[in-house]
Amino acid sequence: MTTSKREDLRRFRRRRVTLSQLAAQLEVSTATVSLALRDNPAVSAETRKRVQALALEMGYIYNRQAASLRTARTDIVGVVVHDVLNPYFAEVFRAVESELETYGLTILICNHRDSIERQRNFVQVLQQQNADGLVLCPSVGTTVADIEAIMRTGTPVTLVCRDIDGANAPSVRGDDRHGMYEITRLLIDKGHKDIAFVGGLRSTSSGRDRYAGFLEAMTEAGLKPVLDIPELMNQADGRKAAEIIAAHSPRPSAVVCFNDVLAFGLMSSFARLGIRPGVDVAVTGYDDVDGSETWAPALTTVENGSEEIGREAARAIYALIIGEEPPFEHKLIAPHLVVRESSG
Incomplete structure (x- = not known):
């Protein structure tokens, strides 16, 4: 040069x-x-x-910092979740961002990976940057005290996709218990009795509620899970679970997965093991993420309202930012069963 x-x-x-x-x-x-x-x-x-x-x-x-000194606003909202690689959360982000853009706000995304310490660090950094508010999918281990500590600093909070019982912050998520009940009933109505459940962090509201919906449908039909493999969340976990299921006796005739990405990993591993999803074993997912319809076989799943959840979360946090009452306290979005080839 x-x-x-x-x-x-x-x-x-x-x-x-x-x-x-x-x-x-x-x-x-x-x-x-x-x-x-x-x-x-x-x-x-x-x-x-x-x-x-x-x-x-x-x-x-x-110069956003200079503008912040004049207005006490940065027009930035932090979005803090546990897995940015899960396409479901990408859909939620997109809806939050699209809605907040209409108010002139920008989002910053943080990934806590279900570590309470990472979550606290991200929240602190966002507050140091004077973020106007937080949309938070709380980490495993988050307590009411954690939410109250954020709010005491003057930072508005809206919870998304997971709830914290007793937290005085608006929350919006899918009706996980009902959605999982419906998809389990589908398998039972198809004649399945040896049904396994895979995944979900049971200490979270989504993990707890989806498993509860599964058990409700099973108990109602006089059935018990033939296999339960908790605390799994991603495709790699699904591939490992497939090997456990294939070796189990009796082998389940159907597998209910906590989410779609688990189901993707499970089905790909089944195929390598010579087990045909949708033919030799029924498989279901949850969330109806992009790719569910084009997977081979197309995945039976539950559409979990990602766009509506994102929009409602954005509306709630904006109301709090401008000093208005949020449009709801706790909102459940109705799920919709989507039946495709993987359930047989």
Whole structure:
């Protein structure tokens, strides 16, 4: 790299274009520039176009920290969940982000991997960045005291996908017990009696409720699980569970999985073991994530309202941020059974 190019790069790194510089060059007020950059209709369309064009040309970057000092708002909402690799949560993120964008808010995503210490660290960092609020899928081990500690600092919280009994924060999630009851009844009505259950962290509301829905349907039919393998969540776990199930005697005729990604791992491993999902053994999932319909065989599952859950969580956290009452305290989204080939 030549000396002149290095000097150019150093000059660009040092330069930070300000609102005042834009305003001076355009001979308008800094308030006009600020409104124009936010596309506020209070400024004429022609002026907005001039301001935005010059900002682009000069490389202006919005100074969120400076704006925060003026308004006590950063327009940032932290979204903290346990597994960003699960496509179900990607669908929830997308819905939260889409809804909050209509209010001019941006999300930052954190992945606590079900570690309470990681969750506390992420929450602290988000608070240090003056995030306006948190949408939280609580980690294993989260208590009412943890939620109250966040709220005492003045940071609004909305719980999503998992609940904490007794927490004084709005929560929205799917009706996990009813959804799992319905899909288990489907298998029982097809004549299955030797049914296994795979997965779910039983110390969480979703793990507890889905297993309870499974047991309710089984007990109602006078049946008991032929096999129960708890505390599994991902595809790798599903592949391991397939080997346990294949070796079990009697081998289950149907397997109810806590979520879709477990079912994907289970079915891929079954195929390698010479067991045909949907033919030799029925398999069901939960969440109806992208890919469930195109898997071979297509996965019977429960549509778990990811978009509605995300939208409702965004509405609740925004209400809290602007000082209004949230639209609900605790909201359950109705699930929908989706029957495909994997259940036979």
